[in-house]
Amino acid sequence: SAVISQKPSRDICQRGTSLTIQCQVDSQVTMMFWYRQQPGQSLTLIATANQGSEATYESGFVIDKFPISRPNLTFSTLTVSNMSPEDSSIYLCSVAGGWNSPLHFGNGTRLTVT
Amino acid sequence: AQSVTQPDIHITVSEGASLELRCNYSYGATPYLFWYVQSPGQGLQLLLKYFSGDTLVQGIKGFEAEFKRSQSSFNLRKPSVHWSDAAEYFCAVGVTSGTYKYIFGTGTRLKVLA
Numbered sequence: 001s002a003v004i005s006q007k008p009s010r011d012i013c014q015r016g017t018s019l020t021i022q023c024q025v026d027s028q029v030t031m032m033f034w035y036r037q038q039p040g041q042s043l044t045l046i047a048t049a050n051q052g053s054e055a056t057y058e059s060g061f062v063i064d065k066f067p068i069s070r071p072n073l074t075f076s077t078l079t080v081s082n083m084s085p086e087d088s089s090i091y092l093c094s095v096a097g098g099w100n101s102p103l104h105f106g107n108g109t110r111l112t113v114t
Numbered sequence: 115a116q117s118v119t120q121p122d123i124h125i126t127v128s129e130g131a132s133l134e135l136r137c138n139y140s141y142g143a144t145p146y147l148f149w150y151v152q153s154p155g156q157g158l159q160l161l162l163k164y165f166s167g168d169t170l171v172q173g174i175k176g177f178e179a180e181f182k183r184s185q186s187s188f189n190l191r192k193p194s195v196h197w198s199d200a201a202e203y204f205c206a207v208g209v210t211s212g213t214y215k216y217i218f219g220t221g222t223r224l225k226v227l228a
Contacts, residue, residue: 031214042204043158043218056213092158099214100165102148103206105158 002027006093006106013083013113020079021109023093028073033103034066035092043092049076083113116141116209118219126225127195135190135222137205146208147188148216149179153201161203164188175199200226 003026013019023032032049047055047068055068070076080087093106117140127133139145147164162173169181179190188205205219 033215035218042220045215045217048213048215058215094216096216099208099210100146102160102163103208103216104160107157 001104002029002095002097004093004095004104004106006109008109009107010110011112013111015084015113017083018079018081019083019111020077021091021093023076023078023106025074025095029095030073030098031096032070032076033094033096034068034076034078035094037090037092037108039089046078046091049078080111083111085113087111088113116145116207116211116217118205118207118217120203120205120219120222122222123220124223124225126227128227129197130194133190133192133195133199133224135203135205135224137188137190137219139186139188139205139207141186141207141209143210144183147179147181148206148208149173149177149188149190150204150206150218151175151201152204152221156201158204161190195224195226197226197228200224 005024007022034046035043037043045058046061047057049055049068049070051070067079090108090110092108094103096103119138149161150158152158161177162171164171164181172178177192181188203222206216208216
């Protein structure tokens with residue numbers, strides 16, 4: 001399976017600032033997704049990162065707050081903008097080889113907003 | 115709307131006892147089904163998957179799961195639990211809703227008593 005590298009692994013940020021999380025995959029993948037896992041909670045899909053076009057956002061998530069880029073089939077970024085303490089969470093990059101493939105995850109970015 | 119339900123938030127079993135974690139899904143077609151495990155401080159690891167064919171699938175670490183279409187269920191089982199199985203378990207489905215995506219259940223936290 002693909003090896004997914006996510007940076008930073010953790011960060012502590014002040015409210016009102018923005019953080020960009022990078023996701024690098026060691027092979028080309030068809031699908032890339034960004035999830036959020038709040039403390040003690042399940043995984044919530046933020047958006048599907050589409051190569052060369054705008055991401056597809058889930059209900060409750062908007063591009064202004066969570067802009068996503070995917071310039072090629074191996075790399076994506078998620079920015080958490082104008083952060084508040086409610087954005088404290090683990091953000092997970094995940095990839096799948098196709099519609100009948102399992103999802104694989106990076107180790108995540110643990111974000112704390114003070 | 116598609117959804118995944120894990121009715122049991124917490125389960126406690128004694129080491130050596132059998133285990134069954136429940137998962138029900140709501141989807142108009144047969145989804146692709148997955149179970150993941152997340153150990154404390156660790157990333158998400160795929161335990162097993164079901165796409166088609168034999169409804170009883172074997173996974174890693176001695177886990178198995180059975181797909182029951184009539185009950186829209188995909189329950190995870192293990193005949194004898196080890197202390198190292200203590201973790202959070204997530205059921206997930208791959209569905210097509212505009213785009214293809216993976217939806218996760220709320221998770222079941224397993225505690226193993228020595």
